[in-house]
Amino acid sequence: MLQQPQGDSLVLQNTTTSIQDPVPGYSVFFLIILPPPRGDGKIWSGVVTFTTLDAILDVVVLHPYYKPQIVTTNQSFGKPLNAPNPFAPGQNIAIALMTKHTDDPIFAGSLPFAGTALAFHTTTGEPFTVSYTLDAEAKSSMTTGTNDTTAQ
Numbered sequence: 001m002l003q004q005p006q007g008d009s010l011v012l013q014n015t016t017t018s019i020q021d022p023v024p025g026y027s028v029f030f031l032i033i034l035p036p037p038r039g040d041g042k043i044w045s046g047v048v049t050f051t052t053l054d055a056i057l058d059v060v061v062l063h064p065y066y067k068p069q070i071v072t073t074n075q076s077f078g079k080p081l082n083a084p085n086p087f088a089p090g091q092n093i094a095i096a097l098m099t100k101h102t103d104d105p106i107f108a109g110s111l112p113f114a115g116t117a118l119a120f121h122t123t124t125g126e127p128f129t130v131s132y133t134l135d136a137e138a139k140s141s142m143t144t145g146t147n148d149t150t151a152q
Contacts, residue, residue: 008138010035015131022086030128031121035136037087043116046136051108057122058097061115065092
């Protein structure tokens with residue numbers, strides 16, 4: 001169970017091991033979720049620095065996936081990678097998969113992020129360990145509800 005942080009500021013520093021991915025259809029993968037999604041609709045914005053010996057590590061930023069409200073005349077538009085949201089049943093999450101941070105032999109990186117949650121993830125089916133420092137603030141988000149991409 002993910003622990004809900006208190007307040008709008010979050011600083012974490014830890015070495016932790018992965019758990020089985022809770023996203024339906026992705027249970028063969030492993031991940032570490034931090035910071036966890038909030039229940040108040042705010043998003044996390046911050047920086048994470050990490051290191052691991054697991055060369056197959058991806059960093060994933062999760063976002064709500066809102067199906068476009070306006071039908072476009074151009075049917076060639078695709079949609080972002082998304083999946084059922086294990087933290088909000090009946091909704092989907094868009095998955096921003098960040099790959100390739102540094103080269104062998106040590107995989108490490110530091111990156112800014114903004115989203116509903118951040119996760120370290122592998123698609124190999126093998127558990128892993130990551131040491132990290134995260135500094136983030138919860139900020140109010142606004143969904144405009146408009147995404148009219150109809151050609152003019």
